[in-house]
Amino acid sequence: MLNRTAISSGAYLESFDSLPKDILWTQAQIDQSLAETMSRRPERGELWVFAYGSLMWNPISEYDSRVIATLDDWHRSFCIRLVAGRGSPEKPGRMLSLEPGGTTEGVALRMPEATLDEELRILWIREMVTGAYTPTWAPIRFRTDGEVMALVFVANSQQAQFEPDARPAAIAPLMAAASGSFGTNAEYVFKLQRALADCQMRDSYIDELAAELQQLSQNSV
Numbered sequence: 265m266l267n268r269t270a271i272s273s274g275a276y277l278e279s280f281d282s283l284p285k286d287i288l289w290t291q292a293q294i295d296q297s298l299a300e301t302m303s304r305r306p307e308r309g310e311l312w313v314f315a316y317g318s319l320m321w322n323p324i325s326e327y328d329s330r331v332i333a334t335l336d337d338w339h340r341s342f343c344i345r346l347v348a349g350r351g352s353p354e355k356p357g358r359m360l361s362l363e364p365g366g367t368t369e370g371v372a373l374r375m376p377e378a379t380l381d382e383e384l385r386i387l388w389i390r391e392m393v394t395g396a397y398t399p400t401w402a403p404i405r406f407r408t409d410g411e412v413m414a415l416v417f418v419a420n421s422q423q424a425q426f427e428p429d430a431r432p433a434a435i436a437p438l439m440a441a442a443s444g445s446f447g448t449n450a451e452y453v454f455k456l457q458r459a460l461a462d463c464q465m466r467d468s469y470i471d472e473l474a475a476e477l478q479q480l481s482q483n484s485v
Contacts, residue, residue: 266322266324266390266446267324268324268386271324271386271389271390272386276389276390278445280348280349280393281348283347283348283393283394284347284353287394287395287423287424287425288393288394289392289393289394289395291389293392293395294388294389294392295385295388297388297392297395297399298384298385298388298392298399301399301401301415302384304401305401306401306413307413310374310377310412311374311375311377311380311384311415312372312373312374312375312404312412312413312414312415313325313327313372313373313375313387313414313415313416314333314335314370314371314372314373314402314404314414314415314416315370315371315372315373316335316340316360316362316368316370316416317340317360317456318360318452318455318456319371319373320370320371320456320459320460320463321455321459323373324386324387324390325373325375325383325384325386325387325390326375326376326379326383327373327374327375327376327383328374328375328376329372329373329374330371330372330373330374331371331372331374331406331407331408332369332370332371332372332406332407332408332463332465333369333370333371333372333404333405333406333407333414334367334368334369334370334404334405334407335362335367335368335369335370335402335404335414335416336367336403336405337364337365337366337367337402338362338363338364338365338366338367338368338402338416338418339362339363339364339365339366339367339368339469340360340361340362340368340467340469340470341360341361341362341363341419341430341469342358342359342360342361342430342435342439342473343358343361343363343419343426343427343428343430344358344359344360344361344396344419344423344425344426344427345358345359345425345426345427346358346359346425346442346444346449348444348445349444349445349446350442350443350444350446350447350448350449350451350452351442351443351444351449352442352443352444355438355441355442355443356438356442357438357439357441357442357443357444357449358427358430358435358438358439358442358449359396359425360452360456361396361397361417361418361419362416362417362418362419363418363419363421363430368467369460369463369465369467370465371463372404372406372412372414391417394423394425395420395423396419396420396423396425396426397417397418397419397420398417398418398419398420399415399416399417400415400416400417400418401413401414401415401416402414402416404416432469432472432473432475432476433476435473436473436476436477436480437480439453439473439477440477440480440481440484450477450481453470453473453474453477454474454477456470457470457471457474
Protein backbone atom coordinates (compact mmCIF):
# COMPACT_ATOMS: atom_id res chain seq x y z
CA MET A 265 0.00 0.00 0.00
CA LEU A 266 1.22 3.49 -0.80
CA ASN A 267 2.05 5.81 2.09
CA ARG A 268 3.37 9.34 2.65
CA THR A 269 6.93 8.20 3.35
CA ALA A 270 7.19 6.22 0.10
CA ILE A 271 5.82 9.11 -1.93
CA SER A 272 7.91 11.80 -0.26
CA SER A 273 11.13 9.79 -0.61
CA GLY A 274 10.47 8.61 -4.15
CA ALA A 275 10.54 4.98 -3.01
CA TYR A 276 7.03 4.56 -4.42
CA LEU A 277 8.61 4.29 -7.88
CA GLU A 278 9.94 0.84 -6.96
CA SER A 279 6.33 -0.40 -7.05
CA PHE A 280 6.01 0.80 -10.63
CA ASP A 281 9.25 -0.55 -12.06
CA SER A 282 7.29 -2.81 -14.41
CA LEU A 283 5.71 0.18 -16.13
CA PRO A 284 6.94 0.95 -19.63
CA LYS A 285 9.21 3.98 -19.36
CA ASP A 286 7.30 5.83 -22.06
CA ILE A 287 4.13 5.98 -19.94
CA LEU A 288 5.74 6.72 -16.56
CA TRP A 289 5.40 10.45 -15.91
CA THR A 290 8.38 12.48 -14.75
CA GLN A 291 8.20 14.73 -11.72
CA ALA A 292 8.26 17.71 -14.09
CA GLN A 293 5.14 16.44 -15.89
CA ILE A 294 3.37 15.83 -12.58
CA ASP A 295 4.27 19.32 -11.33
CA GLN A 296 3.08 20.89 -14.58
CA SER A 297 -0.26 19.08 -14.38
CA LEU A 298 -0.75 20.32 -10.82
CA ALA A 299 0.10 23.91 -11.76
CA GLU A 300 -2.19 23.89 -14.79
CA THR A 301 -5.08 22.41 -12.79
CA MET A 302 -4.70 24.96 -10.01
CA SER A 303 -4.61 27.78 -12.56
CA ARG A 304 -8.14 26.67 -13.59
CA ARG A 305 -9.39 26.57 -10.02
CA PRO A 306 -12.87 28.13 -10.21
CA GLU A 307 -12.89 29.70 -6.77
CA ARG A 308 -10.67 30.38 -3.80
CA GLY A 309 -11.33 29.36 -0.21
CA GLU A 310 -11.81 25.73 0.80
CA LEU A 311 -10.46 23.06 -1.52
CA TRP A 312 -12.33 19.77 -1.62
CA VAL A 313 -11.28 16.53 -3.30
CA PHE A 314 -13.92 14.00 -4.33
CA ALA A 315 -12.87 10.47 -3.33
CA TYR A 316 -14.58 7.55 -5.06
CA GLY A 317 -11.97 4.73 -4.93
CA SER A 318 -8.97 4.02 -2.72
CA LEU A 319 -8.90 7.65 -1.57
CA MET A 320 -11.92 6.64 0.51
CA TRP A 321 -9.89 4.27 2.72
CA ASN A 322 -6.28 5.27 2.07
CA PRO A 323 -6.20 8.99 1.23
CA ILE A 324 -2.50 9.47 2.20
CA SER A 325 -2.94 13.24 1.89
CA GLU A 326 -4.10 14.80 5.14
CA TYR A 327 -7.52 16.44 5.33
CA ASP A 328 -9.46 18.33 7.99
CA SER A 329 -13.02 17.34 7.06
CA ARG A 330 -14.68 14.31 5.46
CA VAL A 331 -18.26 14.49 4.19
CA ILE A 332 -20.38 12.05 2.17
CA ALA A 333 -21.13 13.59 -1.21
CA THR A 334 -22.55 12.92 -4.67
CA LEU A 335 -21.04 13.72 -8.05
CA ASP A 336 -23.50 13.98 -10.94
CA ASP A 337 -22.78 13.20 -14.60
CA TRP A 338 -19.99 10.68 -13.90
CA HIS A 339 -19.95 6.96 -13.07
CA ARG A 340 -17.35 4.49 -11.78
CA SER A 341 -15.56 2.48 -14.44
CA PHE A 342 -12.55 0.15 -14.34
CA CYS A 343 -11.42 1.51 -17.68
CA ILE A 344 -7.66 1.92 -17.21
CA ARG A 345 -5.26 -0.94 -17.99
CA LEU A 346 -3.21 -1.79 -14.89
CA VAL A 347 0.27 -3.30 -15.27
CA ALA A 348 1.77 -2.35 -11.89
CA GLY A 349 0.62 -2.19 -8.26
CA ARG A 350 -2.26 -4.67 -8.58
CA GLY A 351 -1.40 -5.97 -12.04
CA SER A 352 1.57 -6.86 -14.24
CA PRO A 353 2.50 -6.68 -17.93
CA GLU A 354 1.95 -10.44 -18.18
CA LYS A 355 -1.42 -10.35 -16.39
CA PRO A 356 -2.80 -6.81 -16.57
CA GLY A 357 -5.72 -5.80 -14.41
CA ARG A 358 -7.92 -2.72 -14.37
CA MET A 359 -7.72 0.55 -12.45
CA LEU A 360 -10.76 2.51 -11.35
CA SER A 361 -11.69 5.85 -12.86
CA LEU A 362 -14.78 7.84 -13.81
CA GLU A 363 -16.46 8.06 -17.21
CA PRO A 364 -19.20 10.47 -18.32
CA GLY A 365 -22.81 9.76 -17.43
CA GLY A 366 -24.71 8.65 -14.36
CA THR A 367 -24.05 9.51 -10.73
CA THR A 368 -21.34 8.59 -8.24
CA GLU A 369 -21.59 8.61 -4.46
CA GLY A 370 -18.35 8.99 -2.51
CA VAL A 371 -16.75 11.21 0.09
CA ALA A 372 -15.44 14.76 -0.10
CA LEU A 373 -12.14 15.51 1.62
CA ARG A 374 -11.35 19.10 2.57
CA MET A 375 -7.64 19.85 2.25
CA PRO A 376 -6.04 21.86 5.09
CA GLU A 377 -5.19 25.39 3.95
CA ALA A 378 -2.01 25.60 6.04
CA THR A 379 -0.34 22.69 4.22
CA LEU A 380 -2.30 22.77 0.97
CA ASP A 381 0.69 22.83 -1.39
CA GLU A 382 2.31 19.82 0.29
CA GLU A 383 -0.90 17.78 0.40
CA LEU A 384 -1.75 18.48 -3.23
CA ARG A 385 1.76 17.54 -4.37
CA ILE A 386 1.46 14.20 -2.54
CA LEU A 387 -1.96 13.68 -4.12
CA TRP A 388 -0.65 14.42 -7.62
CA ILE A 389 2.34 12.09 -7.30
CA ARG A 390 -0.03 9.35 -6.16
CA GLU A 391 -2.69 9.82 -8.84
CA MET A 392 -0.70 10.97 -11.87
CA VAL A 393 2.00 8.29 -12.08
CA THR A 394 1.13 7.73 -15.74
CA GLY A 395 -1.16 10.65 -16.51
CA ALA A 396 -4.08 8.25 -16.91
CA TYR A 397 -6.43 10.72 -15.22
CA THR A 398 -7.65 14.18 -16.16
CA PRO A 399 -7.89 16.38 -13.04
CA THR A 400 -11.24 18.16 -13.31
CA TRP A 401 -13.26 20.70 -11.32
CA ALA A 402 -16.88 19.66 -10.86
CA PRO A 403 -19.78 20.44 -8.49
CA ILE A 404 -20.56 17.94 -5.75
CA ARG A 405 -23.53 17.78 -3.38
CA PHE A 406 -23.10 17.03 0.32
CA ARG A 407 -25.45 14.47 1.83
CA THR A 408 -26.12 16.85 4.71
CA ASP A 409 -26.72 19.96 2.58
CA GLY A 410 -24.87 22.34 0.29
CA GLU A 411 -22.84 22.20 -2.91
CA VAL A 412 -19.18 23.03 -3.64
CA MET A 413 -16.76 22.76 -6.52
CA ALA A 414 -14.37 19.87 -5.99
CA LEU A 415 -11.29 18.38 -7.59
CA VAL A 416 -12.07 15.07 -9.31
CA PHE A 417 -9.74 12.68 -11.15
CA VAL A 418 -11.61 11.32 -14.19
CA ALA A 419 -10.54 9.04 -17.03
CA ASN A 420 -8.32 10.41 -19.78
CA SER A 421 -9.71 8.58 -22.79
CA GLN A 422 -6.79 9.78 -24.94
CA GLN A 423 -4.18 7.90 -22.91
CA ALA A 424 -2.82 4.57 -24.16
CA GLN A 425 -3.94 2.81 -20.96
CA PHE A 426 -7.61 3.64 -21.52
CA GLU A 427 -9.83 0.62 -22.23
CA PRO A 428 -13.31 1.30 -23.63
CA ASP A 429 -14.90 -1.99 -22.53
CA ALA A 430 -15.28 -1.93 -18.75
CA ARG A 431 -18.30 -4.23 -18.41
CA PRO A 432 -18.04 -6.48 -15.31
CA ALA A 433 -18.44 -9.67 -17.34
CA ALA A 434 -15.63 -8.62 -19.68
CA ILE A 435 -13.10 -7.43 -17.09
CA ALA A 436 -13.71 -9.81 -14.16
CA PRO A 437 -11.60 -12.67 -15.63
CA LEU A 438 -8.69 -10.26 -16.16
CA MET A 439 -8.98 -8.78 -12.67
CA ALA A 440 -9.32 -12.21 -11.04
CA ALA A 441 -5.90 -13.17 -12.40
CA ALA A 442 -4.13 -9.84 -11.79
CA SER A 443 -1.89 -9.05 -8.83
CA GLY A 444 1.18 -7.01 -7.98
CA SER A 445 3.17 -5.39 -5.19
CA PHE A 446 0.03 -3.81 -3.65
CA GLY A 447 -1.97 -7.06 -3.66
CA THR A 448 -4.60 -8.53 -5.93
CA ASN A 449 -6.85 -6.59 -8.26
CA ALA A 450 -9.89 -8.39 -6.84
CA GLU A 451 -8.99 -7.29 -3.32
CA TYR A 452 -9.31 -3.67 -4.43
CA VAL A 453 -12.89 -4.26 -5.59
CA PHE A 454 -13.87 -5.89 -2.30
CA LYS A 455 -12.22 -3.08 -0.30
CA LEU A 456 -14.17 -0.53 -2.29
CA GLN A 457 -17.41 -2.41 -1.76
CA ARG A 458 -16.76 -2.42 2.01
CA ALA A 459 -15.82 1.27 2.02
CA LEU A 460 -19.09 2.11 0.30
CA ALA A 461 -21.04 -0.02 2.77
CA ASP A 462 -19.33 1.75 5.68
CA CYS A 463 -20.81 4.99 4.31
CA GLN A 464 -24.26 3.41 3.79
CA MET A 465 -23.74 3.54 0.03
CA ARG A 466 -23.93 1.02 -2.81
CA ASP A 467 -22.87 1.06 -6.43
CA SER A 468 -24.58 -1.50 -8.66
CA TYR A 469 -21.55 -1.61 -10.98
CA ILE A 470 -19.20 -2.46 -8.10
CA ASP A 471 -21.66 -5.01 -6.69
CA GLU A 472 -21.95 -6.73 -10.08
CA LEU A 473 -18.18 -6.83 -10.51
CA ALA A 474 -17.65 -8.16 -6.96
CA ALA A 475 -20.21 -10.90 -7.62
CA GLU A 476 -18.44 -11.88 -10.86
CA LEU A 477 -15.11 -12.05 -9.04
CA GLN A 478 -16.56 -14.12 -6.20
CA GLN A 479 -18.05 -16.56 -8.70
CA LEU A 480 -14.72 -16.91 -10.51
CA SER A 481 -12.98 -17.51 -7.21
CA GLN A 482 -15.45 -20.26 -6.25
CA ASN A 483 -15.12 -21.91 -9.66
CA SER A 484 -11.34 -22.05 -9.35
CA VAL A 485 -11.42 -23.98 -6.05
